[in-house]
Amino acid sequence: MTEPADTIDATLDELAEDFEVLEDWEQRIAYVIDLGKDLAPLPEVDRIEANKVPGCAAQVWLATGRDGDRLTFRADSDSAISKGNVALLLKLYSGRPADQILAFDAKAALDRLGLPQALTRQRANGLNAMVGRIRQEAMAAA
Numbered sequence: 105m106t107e108p109a110d111t112i113d114a115t116l117d118e119l120a121e122d123f124e125v126l127e128d129w130e131q132r133i134a135y136v137i138d139l140g141k142d143l144a145p146l147p148e149v150d151r152i153e154a155n156k157v158p159g160c161a162a163q164v165w166l167a168t169g170r171d172g173d174r175l176t177f178r179a180d181s182d183s184a185i186s187k188g189n190v191a192l193l194l195k196l197y198s199g200r201p202a203d204q205i206l207a208f209d210a211k212a213a214l215d216r217l218g219l220p221q222a223l224t225r226q227r228a229n230g231l232n233a234m235v236g237r238i239r240q241e242a243m244a245a246a
Contacts (some may be wrong), residue, residue, distance in 0.1 A: 112208045116197055122217055129222035133185065136219070139195070140187030146180035159233030162186040166234065168241045173201045177238065177246055181230045185223075189231045192219075197238050205242035210235040 127130045150167035157164040162183030169176040177198040181187040196213065199207055214220055214235075220228045 112200060112204055114197055116213050123217045132218060132222045136188035136192060137184045139191040140184055143187060143191045144169055144182060150178060157233050157237045160186060160230035163235060164190055166237050174199050175202060175241060185227060186230060190207060190234055193234055202242040202246040206239060206246060
């Protein structure tokens with residue numbers, strides 16, 4: 105993954121600009137799927153039960169590391185949409201300190217992008233489960 109922008113809000117602004125040019129939910133989903141294609145492969149050692157995100161329709165693995173006071177996340181999924189969703193979340197969260205992660209309003213951010221409205225209820229629930237897992241990791245690190 106690339107180095108995150110200075111703040112989560114700056115990264116959200118960049119994503120919002122990308123989403124604004126997309127005319128409908130189909131284009132937004134295609135963009136999200138493309139984000140997933142850019143994820144680095146998750147090593148087999150990280151594809152363990154402890155790294156699975158419960159509540160997702162597909163299998164989603166989220167591995168957490170630390171780089172000083174910053175949390176780093178690696179992820180993968182067996183579904184293109186879920187993989188894209190987790191890639192989008194990694195753009196927002198990976199490389200951030202726990203306090204920034206916990207202070208960020210993910211629901212408002214995802215609503216700003218129009219993502220929950222573009223997903224089925226089951227996929228939106230999975231996206232919320234991914235956010236919950238990231239927040240859990242940040243709370244444990246704080």
